[in-house]
Amino acid sequence: MRLSIIGLVLLSGLVQAAPTWQLVSSEPGKRIELDRAGIKREEGNKVVALARLVVEKEISDTTSGGTYRIMESLTRYECVQRNAANLKRVYRKSETEILREEELKGESLPVRSGTLDDKILREVCRPQTAAETQAVLDRANEAATQLKVANQALIDKEKAKATKKPATKVAKVVTPVARKHAPAKPKKPEAVVETHQHTAHWSYSGEGAPENWHKLDPRFKLCGSGQRQSPIDIQDSIRVDLEPIQFNYRMVPFSILDNGHSIEAVISNGSITVTGKTYDLFGIHFHRPSEEKINGKRFDMVAHLVHKSDDGRLAVVAVLMEKGMENRFIQTLWNNLPLEKKMVVSPPNAQVDPMAFLPVRRDYYTYMGSLTTPPCTEGVLWLVLKQPVAVSQEQIEIFSRFYIDNTRPVQPAYGRIIKEGR
Numbered sequence: 001m002r003l004s005i006i007g008l009v010l011l012s013g014l015v016q017a018a019p020t021w022q023l024v025s026s027e028p029g030k031r032i033e034l035d036r037a038g039i040k041r042e043e044g045n046k047v048v049a050l051a052r053l054v055v056e057k058e059i060s061d062t063t064s065g066g067t068y069r070i071m072e073s074l075t076r077y078e079c080v081q082r083n084a085a086n087l088k089r090v091y092r093k094s095e096t097e098i099l100r101e102e103e104l105k106g107e108s109l110p111v112r113s114g115t116l117d118d119k120i121l122r123e124v125c126r127p128q129t130a131a132e133t134q135a136v137l138d139r140a141n142e143a144a145t146q147l148k149v150a151n152q153a154l155i156d157k158e159k160a161k162a163t164k165k166p167a168t169k170v171a172k173v174v175t176p177v178a179r180k181h182a183p184a185k186p187k188k189p190e191a192v193v194e195t196h197q198h199t200a201h202w203s204y205s206g207e208g209a210p211e212n213w214h215k216l217d218p219r220f221k222l223c224g225s226g227q228r229q230s231p232i233d234i235q236d237s238i239r240v241d242l243e244p245i246q247f248n249y250r251m252v253p254f255s256i257l258d259n260g261h262s263i264e265a266v267i268s269n270g271s272i273t274v275t276g277k278t279y280d281l282f283g284i285h286f287h288r289p290s291e292e293k294i295n296g297k298r299f300d301m302v303a304h305l306v307h308k309s310d311d312g313r314l315a316v317v318a319v320l321m322e323k324g325m326e327n328r329f330i331q332t333l334w335n336n337l338p339l340e341k342k343m344v345v346s347p348p349n350a351q352v353d354p355m356a357f358l359p360v361r362r363d364y365y366t367y368m369g370s371l372t373t374p375p376c377t378e379g380v381l382w383l384v385l386k387q388p389v390a391v392s393q394e395q396i397e398i399f400s401r402f403y404i405d406n407t408r409p410v411q412p413a414y415g416r417i418i419k420e421g422r
């Protein structure tokens, strides 16, 4: 038995070791097992896995006229599309006796629910371990972390200019304002990149309110002194022909969490191209009401679709949301809302298509701004779609249970150029 399985495995060239079967599901007379150690992940969210169906009562095989009790299946699963391509099948009379083998063309077909492929796809396409769940959390924090690094570089540069000393030395200087407000905070080497958990607590009300952000931590300085801050009241824009944003979105799995400041969906498949530059979609989070105003008007909510280019530049697409019909995209996210802060939900059977969330008309306002949360890093390309999408009263109320108002006040434009597609 070992030899034949090894033979199968070697022939396929896709799995390296002899299978060690682990139970995936079992019902009376039938169980489904997976060779977890042999799972092979490929690019583009594809997974090749060897699984088997083991039944108590023999099944007749019409092809050979014999019977089998074990059916092994080597399959390539496309996690994003929920497709499966069977590559090879081995039918066994018993653990030790093969009835027949069949090489398959590997045609990619949609997975029907309740089938062996459905159960295996669910297993192999979701984060398997605490480490992988952590990886999702890390990905959610990655953009913020990168921006903190960029922000620190800016602060260093400014201080270096002011003191005429090398940036690395002055990076450790704590400003008097910061010392006054954070007396107990120990100095740390500047190489340490802090995560949300360690930074001074910021919020939308009380001591941590937006007007105090710049005092909470020296790295939040730009929140107070920056002249390219977001959000803004979008007005006096110049009307020109803008190149359309090219959206390369599709149906993808997602993870969702309450990051302590908003509900955030981590979606790492998809990109936009604008003025010749491609930015990868990173995640979508929400504000209620909208942070940005258009000619003085706020909207019921806004979604920020955060993108990052290979060289670390950020582009945020803002989709304004207005009370109306139920929004299916939002409903899929809300259906999977986590029960606790920082708990990551990666639903195995739900996917979303950000394309379906976009308004029909895609003309937009654009200006250079910042993150609207500490450290308020500047250099962010803002693309605010002009046409709002609908969201139901109930869906707004659900968000309100998490965040009733997570909006930074509008910031002075300081004569910034705002373009508007005509």
Ligand SMILES: [Zn+2]
Pocket: 285, 286, 287, 304, 372
């Ligand atoms: Zn935002």
